[in-house]
Amino acid sequence: MQKDTLNSGFSDKRKFRYDSNKLGKRLRRQVGRAIADYSMIQEGDRVMVCVSGGKDSYAMLDILLSLRRNAPVDFELVAVNLDQKQPGFPEDVLPTYLSNLGVSYHVIEEDTYSIVKDLTPVGKTTCPICSRLRRGILYGFADKIGATKIALGHHSDDVVETLFLNMFFGGRLKAMPPKLKSDDGRNIVIRPLYYCREADISRWSEIKEFPIIPCNLCGSQENLQRQAIKSMLKDWDKLQPGRVESIARSIRKVVPSHLGDAAMFDFSRLDISKLDFVDITDLGGEPIKSSS
Numbered sequence: 001m002q003k004d005t006l007n008s009g010f011s012d013k014r015k016f017r018y019d020s021n022k023l024g025k026r027l028r029r030q031v032g033r034a035i036a037d038y039s040m041i042q043e044g045d046r047v048m049v050c051v052s053g054g055k056d057s058y059a060m061l062d063i064l065l066s067l068r069r070n071a072p073v074d075f076e077l078v079a080v081n082l083d084q085k086q087p088g089f090p091e092d093v094l095p096t097y098l099s100n101l102g103v104s105y106h107v108i109e110e111d112t113y114s115i116v117k118d119l120t121p122v123g124k125t126t127c128p129i130c131s132r133l134r135r136g137i138l139y140g141f142a143d144k145i146g147a148t149k150i151a152l153g154h155h156s157d158d159v160v161e162t163l164f165l166n167m168f169f170g171g172r173l174k175a176m177p178p179k180l181k182s183d184d185g186r187n188i189v190i191r192p193l194y195y196c197r198e199a200d201i202s203r204w205s206e207i208k209e210f211p212i213i214p215c216n217l218c219g220s221q222e223n224l225q226r227q228a229i230k231s232m233l234k235d236w237d238k239l240q241p242g243r244v245e246s247i248a249r250s251i252r253k254v255v256p257s258h259l260g261d262a263a264m265f266d267f268s269r270l271d272i273s274k275l276d277f278v279d280i281t282d283l284g285g286e287p288i289k290s291s292s
């Protein structure tokens with residue numbers, strides 16, 4: 001082998017290692033920041049990490065395991081997979097992966113696939129019923145194992161997509177929260193990947209060679225409206241890098257006085273004869289008090 005070829009092989013490997021380390025650090029930093037910013041995990045928590053076999057949940061588990069090693073608080077991680085009995089689901093993949101990791105885990109077996117097929121009217125998408133059933137089973141299981149938190153693998157792109165889905169098709173300014181209490185009040189759901197970009201997670205998944213289980217085993221197509229929004233955001237990312245991050249930031253910097261929801265801001269309070277609170281934070285300044 002020629003010396004030049006050998007050198008370029010070494011430098012490729014060095015670059016790969018350098019880029020991988022940098023990406024790993026960035027993802028861990030973003031997850032650590034989300035956990036701290038939203039008080040996602042506290043001392044003594046038992047966190048049930050929902051693992052579907054997709055890149056996002058693998059990445060979430062991988063990063064949480066790594067953060068736990070040096071975390072200032074002691075918490076437990078339990079991986080849980082719901083085997084929905086979809087045709088062709090490779091039953092051994094997750095148990096083998098999780099056993100090798102040495103993390104405690106459970107696989108719940110529930111044939112929601114048949115129920116979903118029975119309950120979904122012909123021509124309608126199966127996802128709404130499927131997600132509701134899955135959520136119910138996972139939340140119930142969290143109670144059973146005494147989990148204090150349920151971690152889901154939604155990332156920043158999911159959050160922005162949901163924002164546009166709700167705006168375009170639901171007429172509401174609403175995205176996905178980093179932390180929420182379930183409707184029945186029994187579970188706290190957290191989204192540790194809240195600050196992470198999907199492209200970074202995909203790359204991390206390739207680097208770590210996660211054993212991905214295809215997400216189309218049920219035969220259903222991903223929601224077409226979500227697909228359209230995904231491709232719109234992809235175009236924006238190419239056209240103007242940083243725009244999607246900026247939208248994600250805007251969800252965290254809401255100025256109710258400059259929107260139109262009277263339930264969030266008391267517009268009747270505005271009166272030129274009174275001392276008003278003038279919010280100039282949206283102009284980059286500190287809020288000030290001023291008399292009109």
Ligand code: SF4
Nearest residue numbers: 126127130131218220
């Ligand atoms: S894609 Fe399939 S498994 Fe996923 S939510 Fe829809 S029906 Fe369920």
